[in-house]
Amino acid sequence: xxxxxxxxxxxxxxxxxxxxxxxxxxxxxxxxxxxxxxxxxxxxxxxxxxxxxxxxxxxxxxxxxxxxxxxxxxxxxxxxxxxxxxxxxxxxxxxxxxxxxxxxxxxxxxxxxxxxxxxxxxxxxxxxxxxxxxxxxxxxxxxxxxxxxxxxxxxxxxxxxxxxxxxxxxxxxxxxxxxxxxxxxxxxxxxxxxxxxxxxxxxxxxxxxxxxxxxxxxxxxxxxxxxxxxxxxxxxxxxxxxxxxxxxxxxxxxxxxxxxxxxxxxxxxxxxxxxxxxxxxxxxxxxxxxxxxxxxxxxxxxxxxxxxxxxxxxxxxxxxxxxxxxxxxxxxxxxxxxxxxxxxxxxxxxxxxxxxxxxxxxxxxxxxxxxxxxxxxxxxxxxxxxxxxxxxxxxxxxxxxxxxxxxxxxxxxxxxxxxxxxxxxxxxxxxxxxxxxxxxxxxxxxxxxxxxx
Ligand code: GLU
Numbered sequence: 547x548x549x550x551x552x553x554x555x556x557x558x559x560x561x562x563x564x565x566x567x568x569x570x571x572x573x574x575x576x577x578x579x580x581x582x583x584x585x586x587x588x589x590x591x592x593x594x595x596x597x598x599x600x601x602x603x604x605x606x607x608x609x610x611x612x613x614x615x616x617x618x619x620x621x622x623x624x625x626x627x628x629x630x631x632x633x634x635x636x637x638x639x640x641x642x643x644x645x646x647x648x649x650x651x652x653x654x655x656x657x658x659x660x661x662x663x664x665x666x667x668x669x670x671x672x673x674x675x676x677x678x679x680x681x682x683x684x685x686x687x688x689x690x691x692x693x694x695x696x697x698x699x700x701x702x703x704x705x706x707x708x709x710x711x712x713x714x715x716x717x718x719x720x721x722x723x724x725x726x727x728x729x730x731x732x733x734x735x736x737x738x739x740x741x742x743x744x745x746x747x748x749x750x751x752x753x754x755x756x757x758x759x760x761x762x763x764x765x766x767x768x769x770x771x772x773x774x775x776x777x778x779x780x781x782x783x784x785x786x787x788x789x790x791x792x793x794x795x796x797x798x799x800x801x802x803x804x805x806x807x808x809x810x811x812x813x814x815x816x817x818x819x820x821x822x823x824x825x826x827x828x829x830x831x832x833x834x835x836x837x838x839x840x841x842x843x844x845x846x847x848x849x850x851x852x853x854x855x856x857x858x859x860x861x862x863x864x865x866x867x868x869x870x871x872x873x874x875x876x877x878x879x880x881x882x883x884x885x886x887x888x889x890x891x892x893x894x895x896x897x898x899x900x901x902x903x904x905x906x907x908x909x910x911x912x913x914x915x916x917x918x919x920x921x922x923x924x925x926x927x928x929x930x931x932x933x934x935x936x937x938x939x940x941x942x943x944x945x946x947x948x949x950x951x952x953x954x955x956x957x958x959x960x961x962x963x964x965x966x967x968x969x970x971x972x973x974x975x976x977x978x979x980x981x982x983x984x985x986x987x988x989x990x991x992x993x994x995x996x997x998x999x
Contacts, residue, residue: 597981638686651725774808776927801877875902
């Protein structure tokens, strides 16, 4: 098994969650309370409609943004290690490219569905528009359980999927990145496959076909921790606004993949200790706080937090009831419903995952006065540094970490300020404010460009 994050896997029948991907091999599923089929795309469309009213979005623009532009589904064969051939289903949903090339992650997950990809692709459009980076939104992936694959099978699936996508991706057209179940190695395989499909004189111009690559193959300094870094910048800004001294405070983190583990690490540098966490193998608590380095190493080696000696085992209910200052969901969608929202005993929620709060949960959190820094803002550090990687590839440059970090910090803080101001000005939640700002940018661009022909 290669270094693939299997942390965010959710089972349909026996719901489970895993920490947000982009990190090495982890296998972190956590039981979920909501059994019925979750209509993720519909939830995202509802947010669009709420925000559309706030910014007075013309109906035709709302209609264009309510559906993805392209829904690409491919079926492709792969030779498995046992000598048999197996068919796989791959997706690439391209929501919008008004502001720049389609952009967004690839998720390798056994429950991958068209509905989820439509929701996630749409959110990428909002993220990029909000962050003022010249990209549109997309998402895709393959329906597969990566924990059951050998390295060689994973590579063949990746390469064959890339081949099946053909010129539906490209450095000036649609640029994938890591997401749940994928990582830098997979991005490098995609890049290599894509480069080998073009004329040899054009090979090097294709490096930017994916972001989140390894440093040796054209990745950027700071990309690996970027999503978590962005989450932490948002928390820091919120703390400043609320005169909340972070030193000595506590956090609980659901999921310990890329986002969860780097968030724990970066928070510990600010004096915030992570006192509870969990993945598909269960939840754990320690009043002294986890050693983020050690736990991350354990997850890298073992694929999950299971067997880590630095904490006591607790139930999912106990996890959500743990009194702490900050809760960071860093797993998958639909984790905080009514039950969890009632249980939570925190002052702030910062969404490292995409769509972790469902609308019923969010309503209760609002009633209880628990602020939520929404996903499209909180976890946008990942795609922001993806943009820096893409720019470096275009210019054949290699920026030092300090430059990437400084630019990300400025971007995150500016976005946080704008969202916070918009929310106050319009009397809406931070989520609707983030959507509102994204829609304002798209509304202006559509008004200026008009509709072809
Ligand atoms: N998968 C990440 C996200 O959900 C990163 C996407 C990217 O870098 O393009 O934002």
